[in-house]
Amino acid sequence: NAGVTQTPKFQVLKTGQSMTLQCAQDMNHEYMSWYRQDPGMGLRLIHYSVGAGITDQGEVPNGYNVSRSTTEDFPLRLLSAAPSQTSVYFCASSSDESGYSYEQYFGPGTRLTVT
Amino acid sequence: GNSVTQMEGPVTLSEEAFLTINCTYTATGYPSLFWYVQYPGEGLQLLLKATKADDKGSNKGFEATYRKETTSFHLEKGSVQVSDSAVYFCALGQYSSASKIIFGSGTRLSIRP
Numbered sequence: 001n002a003g004v005t006q007t008p009k010f011q012v013l014k015t016g017q018s019m020t021l022q023c024a025q026d027m028n029h030e031y032m033s034w035y036r037q038d039p040g041m042g043l044r045l046i047h048y049s050v051g052a053g054i055t056d057q058g059e060v061p062n063g064y065n066v067s068r069s070t071t072e073d074f075p076l077r078l079l080s081a082a083p084s085q086t087s088v089y090f091c092a093s094s095s096d097e098s099g100y101s102y103e104q105y106f107g108p109g110t111r112l113t114v115t
Numbered sequence: 116g117n118s119v120t121q122m123e124g125p126v127t128l129s130e131e132a133f134l135t136i137n138c139t140y141t142a143t144g145y146p147s148l149f150w151y152v153q154y155p156g157e158g159l160q161l162l163l164k165a166t167k168a169d170d171k172g173s174n175k176g177f178e179a180t181y182r183k184e185t186t187s188f189h190l191e192k193g194s195v196q197v198s199d200s201a202v203y204f205c206a207l208g209q210y211s212s213a214s215k216i217i218f219g220s221g222t223r224l225s226i227r228p
Contacts, residue, residue: 004158033215042119042204042218043159058215090158103149104216106158 002026006091006107013081013114021076021110023091031094032074033058033104034066036087043090049074081114088112117142121205121219128195129227136190136222138179138205146209148172148181148188153202153221162190162203197226 007022025032033048045058049068063085065077074093078085089110096102122137140148147166151159163172165181165188172179177192188205205219 035218040220042220044218045215048215092158103161103164104159106160108156108158 004091004093004105004107006089006110008110009108011110011112013078013112015081015083015114017081018077018079019081021078021089021091021112023074023076023107024072025074025091025093025105026072027093027095027105028071029093029095029105030071031096031104032068033092033094034064034074034076035090035092036060036085037090037109038087046076046089078112081112083114086112086114117146117207117209117217119205119207119217119219121203121222124202124221124223125225126222127225127227130197131194132226134190134192134195134199134224136203136205136224138188138190138219140186140188140205140207142186142207142209144209145183146207148179149206149208149216150177150179150188150190151204151206151218153204155201159204195224195226197228200224200226 004025030051034046035043044060047066049055091107092104094104118141149164150162152162153159163174165172168183170181179190202221202223204221207217
């Protein structure tokens with residue numbers, strides 16, 4: 001099992017550019033989520049999904065879109081990047097479809113810089 | 116709303132020292148509690164968890180007890196090693212309208228040989 005994979009590992013964008021952060025898992029987990037990690041603030045939930053075709057907003061969803069067409073993939077889209085979106089992004093998955101009582105498995109992260 | 120507060124770092128200890136990282140939470144009902152660890156350049160990994168009051172989670176020599184009366188879940192290890200150097204996150208899991216798992220701000224631990 002590869003677990004949770006994320007691409008790219010590093011990305012630099014100019015303000016206003018768009019891009020998609022890729023996330024895939026091979027554990028057949030229903031629950032997937034995206035977090036951003038900023039210094040001194042822990043991880044904050046951006047969007048999550050409890051299964052294919054179902055997504056919902058987390059704590060900080062503005063500026064980000066998601067979709068879940070398959071169980072395996074959960075891409076995160078930035079439509080118009082802003083410097084405030086400079087952060088490290090983590091994708092996670094869990095076998096618990098409610099997402100809050102079981103272990104979450106994290107990908108290695110994508111470090112994004114917006115200039 | 117729900118929240119997690121953990122001691123600020125960085126924490127620097129000598130090898131074989133005793134470790135405590137404090138974590139307290141605010142929540143209604145009975146959340147699940149977790150400690151995650153993040154090694155340099157990697158994602159978070161679950162270290163241990165407890166799902167009900169008085170449960171003790173343990174792994175790799177680390178322990179934490181779910182104390183509902185003090186709303187705490189302090190992480191302890193009797194003798195730390197250089198390889199324990201990492202960032203440790205306390206987290207709370209409970210259904211809410213916006214967040215499933217709430218993470219503390221993290222505590223960076225450095226162990227001197």
